[in-house]
Amino acid sequence: MSVFNRDAENEVTRGARAVIALPDLGRESRRDPGARLDEAAGLAEAIGVAVEEKLHFRIRAPRPATLFGPGQVQQIADAVIQAEAELVIVDAAITPVQQKNLEDGTKAKVIDRTGLILEIFGERAATAEGRLQVELAHLDYQAGRLVRSWTHLERQRGGFGFLGGPGETQIEADRRLIRDRMAKLRRELDQVSRTRSIHRERRQRAPWPVVALVGYTNAGKSTLFNRLTGSDVMAEDLLFATLDPTLRQIGLPGIDKVILSDTVGFVSDLPTQLVAAFKATLEEVVSADLLLHVRDIAHPDSEAQRADVEAVLKEIGVAETTPRIEAWNKLDLLGEEEKAAVRAEAARREDVVTLSALSGEGVGALQAHVAARLTAGHQRYTIALDAADGAGAAWLHQHGEVLDQRVEGDRIDYEVRMARADYERFLSR
Known part of the structure; x- marks a missing residue:
């Protein structure tokens, strides 16, 4: 089902040439226009559309009929002729009437940002x-x-x-x-959601913490996921490289088992239709014990992207009290001076770790930081076991951090740090 084609005769396909028109309404001054155009081009290229021209227009008074002014519409039409383009991508949400009038004015097919993102999701x-x-x-x-x-x-x-x-x-x-x-x-x-809820309840009965990777699309979530799990989830320099959630089991210092979830990347102006439709998928994020917010710290709009991700998290119902760690990724793309400045800024915060998921730099520190946050509420207990109780000793090592052990005849005293729930589970075994 394609949002490109209004009729089958004029269908726009992969390899089509396109002109991007960015209407700057003055409401997004925090975003760099060049970075916004590059992102729009990346979205188009993600479905095989060749971007021939990128145009940026300041719009003081949006026109109800076309959004752009008459002179701007003519500039777009001229660019379409010059580039021999079949498609105009408006990097904003436009009304059906504006779409129709722009098609009449440019003699090319027109889609907006929402239609473009839906097209990518449909293909992926x-x-x-x-x-x-x-x-x-x-x-x-x-x-x-x-x-x-x-x-x-x-x-x-x-x-x-x-x-x-x-x-x-x-x-x-x-x-x-x-x-x-x-x-x-x-x-x-709804049936899918109920099935997912059953699986989630089973995981909660076996008290393994869930860590959800979230972040702007192309921030490097899947690369970090692969680095932490040894998996081969699709990870490319491509917007929305992964759509479907992936869960894997990993071990962390002092924690035998953690469920790591890789989710769909977010983007600015994510269509509300997609947020609603993907709610079942994003329930993994809502119920997570810890959010690992992966940020592309080398991107010029990194701070604006962080705000976009937080806005979507709020929209899907993630509580502000849910613990978060920010993983400032892609250190490998920074120069030495920039890298030093980023590390200095991160050192002033307790919820930030700097790393490069691609090279592996800083990943060990991230694992230790995540483990420390997950075990922050753990307490220290002294547990006495028979020396022959190998299963009990193994359980303590799997579910807690064994700090010390002392042999007292045919008994071994263990000093263990673990969650209160795990301690009570051990006593009831």
């Missing part, structure tokens, strides 16, 4: 759940695009009964079909 979804989520988001987006600029939607179908009657217009029929399909998808996703 690999699992049945991911495909359901993306289709639901597509339909929600398309339902708002059924405007009367599509002339075939104005035709009427015949009514019921012998006398006929006014019948149902095509637009009403299409909306009804979309509503029915969306209702079916939501029921299927």
Whole structure:
């Protein structure tokens, strides 16, 4: 299901040439226009669209009909001719009427940022759940695009009964079909959500802490995930390289088992349709014991990206009290002076670790920091075991940090630091 094509005859495919138009409404002064254009180009290239021209326009008074002023629309049209482009990507959300008028003014297909991101998700979804989520988001987006600029939607179908009657217009029929399909998808996703909840409850009964990797798309989450787990999750210099959540078991200093979750990357102006559709996936983040926020510290908009991630976390219901650690990634892309400045700033904070997931630099320090945060509420206990109780000794080593042990005849006294819940579980064994 493609948001590119309004009709099959003019379908825009991979390899299409595109012009990007960035409308600067003055509300995002914290973002660098060049970095915003580069990100939009990265989104386009993620689905095989060749970006031929990037245009930045300051807009003082947005036009309801076209968003851009008449002269700006003409500049876009000229760029389309010059680049022999078939597609215009507006790096903002536009209304259906603006889309139609811009297509008329530029003689090219027009999609907005929401449509572009949906197109990427549609291509990347690999699992049945991911495909359901993306289709639901597509339909929600398309339902708002059924405007009367599509002339075939104005035709009427015949009514019921012998006398006929006014019948149902095509637009009403299409909306009804979309509503029915969306209702079916939501029921299927509810079932997925219930299944995921059962799995989560099982993990909570076996008290293994869950650490969720979150961050802006292309911040290096999957690279760090692979480094920590020894897995081979897709990790490329590509926006939205991974969509479906991946969970792996890892060990950390003093903790035998931790569940590490890699989630979809966030992005500025993430379509609300996708946030709603991916709620089942993002429930892993909501229920996590610790959030590991991976940041591309070499990016010029790193601070703005942090704010975008926090905004999405708030939108999906993550409590502000959920513990967080910021992993300032991609040290390898910084010069020596920049690297020293970043490390000095990180040293002044208790919730920051600097690293390079690609080279492995700082990953050991991150593991120790995560383990320290997860065991912050642990207490020290003295436990006496028979010397022959090998299973008990192994349990203590797996679920706590054995600080000392003393042999007293046929008994061994262990000094162990562990969570109160684990201590009570041990006493009840």
